[in-house]
Amino acid sequence: MMACTTLACPSCRVEGDGPLTLVLLHGIGGNRNVWPAQFETFVAAGYRVVAWDMPGYGESAMPAAPTMAALADSLRTLLDSLAPSRFVLVGHSMGGMVAQELMARGEPFTRDVAALVLCGTSPAFGKPDGDFQREFVRQRTAPLDAGKTLREMADAIVPGMLGEPDDAAREAAHALAVEAMGALTPEAYRAALQALVGFEQRAALARLSVPVLLVAGEHDNNAPPKVMARMAEVIPNARYVCLPGAGHLMNLTHPAAFDAEVRAFLADLRA
Numbered sequence: 001m002m003a004c005t006t007l008a009c010p011s012c013r014v015e016g017d018g019p020l021t022l023v024l025l026h027g028i029g030g031n032r033n034v035w036p037a038q039f040e041t042f043v044a045a046g047y048r049v050v051a052w053d054m055p056g057y058g059e060s061a062m063p064a065a066p067t068m069a070a071l072a073d074s075l076r077t078l079l080d081s082l083a084p085s086r087f088v089l090v091g092h093s094m095g096g097m098v099a100q101e102l103m104a105r106g107e108p109f110t111r112d113v114a115a116l117v118l119c120g121t122s123p124a125f126g127k128p129d130g131d132f133q134r135e136f137v138r139q140r141t142a143p144l145d146a147g148k149t150l151r152e153m154a155d156a157i158v159p160g161m162l163g164e165p166d167d168a169a170r171e172a173a174h175a176l177a178v179e180a181m182g183a184l185t186p187e188a189y190r191a192a193l194q195a196l197v198g199f200e201q202r203a204a205l206a207r208l209s210v211p212v213l214l215v216a217g218e219h220d221n222n223a224p225p226k227v228m229a230r231m232a233e234v235i236p237n238a239r240y241v242c243l244p245g246a247g248h249l250m251n252l253t254h255p256a257a258f259d260a261e262v263r264a265f266l267a268d269l270r271a
Contacts, residue, residue: 009077011059012052016043020114020269021085024051025075025095027120027248028192029154029181031057036176037255038090038262045263048085052078054095056188066194072101076109086114088266092251093222094192096121097199104204115269116208117262119215120223120248123231125199133197140193144186151182163219163247165254173252205234212238213265215258217246239265 013032022042024035032051042049055063055074063070075098079087091099096118103110125133143153158177162170214232216225225242232240241261246254 008061008064008074009081010052010055010061010074012050012078013039014048014050014082015039016046016048018047019086020088020266021048021050021082022088022090023075023079023082024049025089025091025098026051026054026057026180027093027095028189028196029157029177029184030092030095031180031183034176034180035251037259038251041255041259041263047266050078050082054098054192056191057184062188063191063195066191068097068101068195068199071098071195072105072109075099075102079112083112085112087112088115088117088269089113090117090119090262091121092119093121093248094196097125097196097201100201100204101199103208103210104201106207110210113210115211115213115265117213117215117265118228118231119258120217120220120228120250122223122227123202123205125197130197137193137197141190144189149182150184150186150189151178154178154181157181158249161220161222161248162253163217163250164245169253173249176252177249205231206236208235208237210237211265211269213262214238214240215250215261216240216242217248217250217254218242218244219247220250222248 026034032053035051039049053060055071089099099116155178158174162173212235214228216228229240232238243250243254243257251258
């Protein structure tokens, strides 16, 4: 784990060394521990690898406000603590949204970001006070209001995010994902939901000036392949891949295929 010099800096895991730093940004039910294969693969390949605990998660303090802007501020603080380096932001689900929120600000906030990997994510959720958004939050907080724990919620939610891996991969991914979501506090989960439903950066896609790899899962119902394919059509320098058999948690259930696509993308950056 990395110790930052300010209270606003999120906690993170740091391993390896190299001219490029991969910054792994988890989704709403994750934490810094949901990238085991990626640490093994990319540290061995000569990259510095960092995985944060999003504000409110793990040992990271709660965000100043439950907004994507506040989360992007925290991400910039983390990057500053890791500088100088060239960064590749690898954002899964909500983590991909935080990366897009930062990139939408342009220079100088993006000055050292060399590329993006966006996986299982989308460019918008909507407005916090919309009917759909209010219902989304209600549905996802109703079990908490009824007395269920986040671990119990995860046991019900995670199987639908796994796609079609082999049995061993399914079991390992299920256990890790449930453990991560079960470690969340209800307060952090509610704050993340509030930030999520206010996300809207569709107009910023066309302004992305760095190479972008978009990785979809064939069976991902949270961020369907057609959504990510449309993103790729708008981004100027985009590469789109869809992993066969994968669901929303593709880096856990299909790590070899996921890592291979990211390694090929990074090889072009090093060339």
